[in-house]
Amino acid sequence: METLFLKAHNTNDIGQAGAILRRGGLVAIPTETVYGLAANALDGAAVKRIYAAKGRPSDNPLIVHVSGFSQIAPLVKEVPDAARKLAEAFWPGPLTMILEKSELIPSETSGGLDTVALRLPAHPAARAVIEAAGVPLAAPSANLSGRPSPTTFAHVRADLAGKVDALLDGGDCQVGVESTVVTLVGGTPRVLRPGGVTLSQLQSVLGDVELDPAVLHQLGEGAKAASPGMKYKHYSPRAQVVLVDASPEGYARFVNEKKGGWALCFEEDLPLVELPAICLGSRYDGGEQAHRLFRALLELDEKGAQTAYAHCPMQTGVGLAVYNRLLRAAGFTIVRPKGPFVVGLTGPSGAGKSTIGAQLKRGGCSVLDCDALTRSARVYDEACIQELQAAFGEDVAPGGTLDRKELARRAFATPEGRAQLGAITFPRILTQVRRVIASAHSAGVPVIVLDAPTLFEAGLDSACDRILTVTAPEEVRLTRILERDHLSPEQARERFAAQKDAAFYTSRADYVLDNGPGAGWEEALRSVLQELKGEAAKRL
Ligand code: TXA
Ligand code: MG
Numbered sequence: 001m002e003t004l005f006l007k008a009h010n011t012n013d014i015g016q017a018g019a020i021l022r023r024g025g026l027v028a029i030p031t032e033t034v035y036g037l038a039a040n041a042l043d044g045a046a047v048k049r050i051y052a053a054k055g056r057p058s059d060n061p062l063i064v065h066v067s068g069f070s071q072i073a074p075l076v077k078e079v080p081d082a083a084r085k086l087a088e089a090f091w092p093g094p095l096t097m098i099l100e101k102s103e104l105i106p107s108e109t110s111g112g113l114d115t116v117a118l119r120l121p122a123h124p125a126a127r128a129v130i131e132a133a134g135v136p137l138a139a140p141s142a143n144l145s146g147r148p149s150p151t152t153f154a155h156v157r158a159d160l161a162g163k164v165d166a167l168l169d170g171g172d173c174q175v176g177v178e179s180t181v182v183t184l185v186g187g188t189p190r191v192l193r194p195g196g197v198t199l200s201q202l203q204s205v206l207g208d209v210e211l212d213p214a215v216l217h218q219l220g221e222g223a224k225a226a227s228p229g230m231k232y233k234h235y236s237p238r239a240q241v242v243l244v245d246a247s248p249e250g251y252a253r254f255v256n257e258k259k260g261g262w263a264l265c266f267e268e269d270l271p272l273v274e275l276p277a278i279c280l281g282s283r284y285d286g287g288e289q290a291h292r293l294f295r296a297l298l299e300l301d302e303k304g305a306q307t308a309y310a311h312c313p314m315q316t317g318v319g320l321a322v323y324n325r326l327l328r329a330a331g332f333t334i335v336r337p338k339g340p341f342v343v344g345l346t347g348p349s350g351a352g353k354s355t356i357g358a359q360l361k362r363g364g365c366s367v368l369d370c371d372a373l374t375r376s377a378r379v380y381d382e383a384c385i386q387e388l389q390a391a392f393g394e395d396v397a398p399g400g401t402l403d404r405k406e407l408a409r410r411a412f413a414t415p416e417g418r419a420q421l422g423a424i425t426f427p428r429i430l431t432q433v434r435r436v437i438a439s440a441h442s443a444g445v446p447v448i449v450l451d452a453p454t455l456f457e458a459g460l461d462s463a464c465d466r467i468l469t470v471t472a473p474e475e476v477r478l479t480r481i482l483e484r485d486h487l488s489p490e491q492a493r494e495r496f497a498a499q500k501d502a503a504f505y506t507s508r509a510d511y512v513l514d515n516g517p518g519a520g521w522e523e524a525l526r527s528v529l530q531e532l533k534g535e536a537a538k539r540l
Contacts, residue, residue, distance in 0.1 A: 003161050008125035008170035018132025020165045021046075026053060028142040028156050029129050030170025031121040033094045033178050033196060034149040034294065035156045036065070036139030037164065038129070044106035047138050051108075053163045056145040061111030062138040063096050063119050063179070067130035072118050075102055075136065082184050082206055089205045092122040094175050094196030098183035109138045115185050125170045141178055148235045148294040148329070151176050155298055176291035177321045181227060182209070191215060192227035194321040196290065215324055216315075218332045237297040239305040241330040245312040246337050248272060248283070248462040254309070254337040261307035262300060268462060269311055276303075283311075284508040286319030293322055297329060314510055340441035341536035342448045344464035346455040348502045349495055350477030350484075351470040352515035356525060357451045363529045366445040368436050370429070370452035370460060375404075379428045387424045392417070426458045433460055446536040447529075456500075456508065466532065469509035471502050472516040 004020075006013035008030055017027045021038060024046040028037050037054060039046040041064040051058045066072055069087045073079055077100040086097060101116035110116050121127060130137055141149035142156045150156040151173040160167060180195035182202060190210045191199055202209045212226050219225055239262070244251050252272035255263050263275040266283035278296045281288030300308050310330065313322045327334075345360070345367070347353050361367045373379070380388075385397045388407060396407040411421040433450060440448045449468075452460050461467060472480075474496075481492050506512045511528050515521045 001162055001164070003164055004166035006166050006168045008128075008168050013168065014125065014128045014132050017129050017166055017168050018134070021129070021133040021137060022135065024049075025165035026050060027129070027166040027168060028160055028164060029126055029137075029139065029168045030123055030153075030173060031065075031126045031139075032123040032173060033121075033175045034151050034173050035142035035153070035170075036063075036126070036137075037142040037160065038065070038133075038137040038139040040133065041065075041109050041136040041138035042104055042106065043135075044108040047106065047108040050138065050140060053160065054140065054143070054145045056140065058108070059111050060140075061113055061115075061117060062109050062140050063117040063181075064105070064109060065119050065121055065126065065130055065137045065139050067120065067127040069120060071136060072099075075104055075116060075118065076100060077102055080184055082189060085205050086182070086184075086202070087120070090197050090201070091120040092127065093120075094122070094179040095119065096179045096181045096193075096195075098181065098185055098192070100185055115183070117181060119179055123170065123173075125168065129168065146236055148237060148297040149178060150298075151291075151294045155295075174291065176293055176295075177318075177325060180321070183226065190226070194318075194324050196287075196318060196321070198317050199320065200317070215320075216327070235294070235297065235325050235329040236331075237300045237305070237308070237329065239300045239308045241297075241308050241310055241326070241333075243310050243312050243326055243330045243334045244337065245334055245465075246339075247342060247465045248311075250337050250339055250465065251309075251311045253339070254335070258307075258309065261309055262303065262305040264296060264300070264308045264310040266311055266313075272462070275309070278303075278308075280313075280322075283314070286313065286317045286322055289313055289322045290318050293325060316510060317507075336538045338539055340437050340448050341446065341532070341539045342437055342450060342464050342466075343532060344455045344461055344467040345449050345451045345470065346453060346467065347470035347505050348477060348499055349453065350480035351472045351502075352480065353451060353453070353470045355515060356468075356470050356513060356521065357449065359522070359525055360447075360449050360529065364445075364533075365447040365449045365529075366440040366443075367449040367451055368433065368440075370433060370450055370455075370458070373432055373436070374425070374429055376432065378432050379425060381428075384424060384428055388421075391420050391424065422457060429458055430460060430463070433463060437463060446540075447532050456504075461508075466510040466535070467508060468511045468513065468528065469505040470513050470515050471506055472514065472519075474502070476516050 020027050026039050026049050028035055039050050083097055096117050096119040098115050098117050101110055105116045143149050144159045153169045175196040180197040181193040183190050188208050188210050189206050190212050192212045248269045256274045263273045263277040265277055268283045280292050310326050313319045315323045357367045380402050388396050392410040411417040437448050455461050478492055513521050
């Protein structure tokens with residue numbers, strides 16, 4: 001079949017795409033999530049061609065794309081309140097809602113279900129094509145079935161040129177993973193597929209929202225999937241993908257023992273990893289990881305990779321979508337290298353970390369006070385003292401004996417001084433922390449906790465399998481440090497200003513515990529601890 005190449009910024013081309021769709025043709029179109037392969041959603045025969053072009057099982061229903069909220073009313077039995085609220089908050093955008101369908105939706109589009117998936121995309125070209133077509137568009141991702149979804153025009157072309165009527169070039173997709181799918185049919189709203197709109201964003205609008213078990217677990221043989229798409233092998237590059245759940249250090253130890261293969265990893269892993277690597281961005285930036293994920297999977301193919309060791313992402317925020325796709329790309333194989341299971345305990349000043357640390361200790365964890373370790377003689381050995389003198393002057397250690405007050409006075413005077421001090425001491429602290437971790441591990445302690453206010457600054461997070469952030473409202477934290485450290489309000493504010501803000505810590509956490517008044521952290525901590533112990537048990 002001859003395929004027409006069109007440009008999204010060209011109005012004539014948009015008009016042409018619309019005309020092709022109106023008469024029952026197929027056009028690949030850009031959206032903010034991934035490219036979609038569109039057909040008139042109300043025309044069963046047109047929709048059938050999508051399945052044929054993709055090689056997609058026809059019981060897997062398609063998402064119907066509209067260009068305005070008012071267009072959904074005729075497509076569904078009724079528009080529930082929850083749908084209005086979600087649309088208000090997240091449309092246009094990477095969210096798909098499932099509602100009971102009307103007679104207008106043919107069974108080819110709904111995969112034989114009596115529900116329909118609806119989305120109002122944010123990409124202007126996608127909306128313009130829907131407008132030009134004058135009909136809602138059914139559009140699954142524009143990949144051959146089973147392959148990673150295309151987020152660049154080159155990848156769409158590679159999969160679909162010659163198989164469809166037209167391809168509309170709109171450059172690279174911004175979000176990078178497919179929309180969040182939430183069903184509003186029957187009981188509590190439930191996420192069937194995580195995406196760019198996060199679970200907590202949905203909860204902030206709807207209250208209770210559940211995560212379908214199929215998001216994180218392989219369905220048992222013969223089990224019925226709420227979302228049929230969940231049951232197929234998905235997102236697979238040709239390379240075999242192995243997910244490795246470990247700290248950056250643990251991950252690097254694991255992959256560096258391999259004779260070949262590729263590392264699919266985070267920025268923070270790069271200095272540690274010896275295999276050729278493809279980077280997904282920072283370990284703490286789920287959005288960036290999502291943006292790069294599918295392109296990275298396809299790049300593995302381009303490089304001819306046979307095996308890829310993917311570092312397990314955090315499951316918070318958009319990270320959950322990245323984890324969900326990687327799990328499927330890996331066919332649910334997760335490796336947990338043997339070794340210590342380390343949890344970083346951190347948070348802003350006055351959040352009440354020590355209370356949590358003490359409770360973790362009672363719960364059987366080994367808790368390492370990294371601040372105390374920072375002052376230990378093992379860190380300030382002779383070589384260290386010489387480096388400090390070279391950086392800050394002889395007087396920081398008269399006669400070779402460290403004068404902590406003088407060192408603090410000089411080093412903390414400027415941001416550069418602080419950085420210089422860190423450059424000298426942090427690697428030594430890390431060495432000491434590794435030593436203590438190793439000894440706790442060989443003593444059989446299951447969960448080793450690093451209590452470290454400067455977990456990230458000191459690079460201690462590279463030893464952490466999980467990160468637990470403790471936080472509390474700013475006013476509460478302020479009151480606490482006033483009382484505890486006998487500071488003036490001004491000094492306390494200054495200390496806050498010198499620190500990262502609370503959001504810095506919470507956005508880098510696997511778990512966030514609110515230790516404010518009445519937050520009931522005890523119960524939350526019990527369940528976190530139980531989960532941590534469960535994870536740790538898998539490392540033995
Ligand atoms: O971001 C996206 O959603 C992209 C772009 C092109 O909009 N589209 C997309 O479509 O990812 P597709 O067909 O690859 O994925 C649709 C997912 C599948 O997992 C499918 O099983 C599920 O949504 N789905 C569709 N209709 C459903 C329904 N009525 N009930 C349950 N799941 C449904
Ligand atoms: Mg798809």
